[in-house]
Amino acid sequence: MHSSSFKRLLAGILGAGLLGLSCSAIADPAPTDRSELDSHIREYLMANPQVIRDALLKLEADEQTANTKRILRDLKGDIYSAGSPEIGATDAKVIIVEFYDYNCPYCRAAYPKIKDYLKANPDTKLVLKDIASLGKDSEAVSRIVIAATKQGKFETLHDALMTQKGQMTEARAVEIATKLGLDIEKLKKDARTPETSDALSRAQQLADRLNVPSTPLYIIGHNGISGSPEELIAQITQHANEIRKAGCDVC
Incomplete structure (x- = not known):
């Protein structure tokens, strides 16, 4: 010692x-x-x-x-100001950061709970970090979703993909995007740009620097929640209430 x-x-x-x-x-x-x-x-x-x-x-x-x-203060810009997709209040008092993968079953299992929590807590927003950690299919899907942000369709496509069953592939993501009315030619073109590659790399590098063990991982203030435990919302609520009461010194 x-x-x-x-x-x-x-x-x-x-x-x-x-x-x-x-x-x-x-x-x-x-x-x-x-x-x-x-x-x-x-x-x-x-x-x-x-x-x-x-x-x-x-x-x-x-x-x-x-x-x-x-560590969180040192990486504050990468966590909160890196242009990652967000869902919820723009001027949120409570920010939840989620590291996830569209082929992660635990991420999908937790999604409805997180969605309901955001609806019930309008002072909260979710910052999403897709790290595509489960192989080439996940990376291809991630590129499609990143490209969808340029058409203002991130939240719609994200919701559709997170409620699917089975392996998510680029073909399935494009099929769903087509049904949602996205410009597919533009979507595929944007998915291949260096800008899209850079956005994905930044999320993956941040996960590496934070030593994210698996998905999903949630960060609320200086607290982390790994996986999709039964008491997930109870834990999020506790940490969020602490921030509401005392503020966040790392956000």
Whole structure:
């Protein structure tokens, strides 16, 4: 353990020890002599060893949170100002960032829940990062969807693709886009441009820098939620309410 970390740990332990001593001050006044005080603190820690464990856990959690916040601040522009597609309020108080893939079954399973949450919370928006992590089909679909943003059809196409079953391919994405009335010739042309390649690469590089383990991954403030757990909306609600109350120091 680094000396600075040890000092913080020691301070926490001593604080807890002194607190314990002060609670019994009337019956057993805390000594003023340093050696006696050290002895009392030792006795307290020996009688309450969980204090050391609790202090270690808190130190680890605090340092992990601080490191997470530092990384998110460093990447703030890439996360929130990179021109990624958005759904929801433009002046949202709460921003949810989602890393996803159109062939990810967990992303599809979570989509209706996220959609309902956005409807129920008009002060919230979703920033979408398609990282096409599941192979060539996913990358081809991602290019089609990125191209669709130039026709103002992102949200419509995104909704249609996320509610499909089975493997999503370029052919299926184009078929769906056709039914939605997109200009297919323009769509295919835009999907092959360097601009589209750059947009996809930026999302993938950001995922790599954040060490995104799998999809979906949601970021709300400095908190992350991986996968599609049963309590997904409960967790999102908790983190969103914290932001509503105290603001976001990394967004």
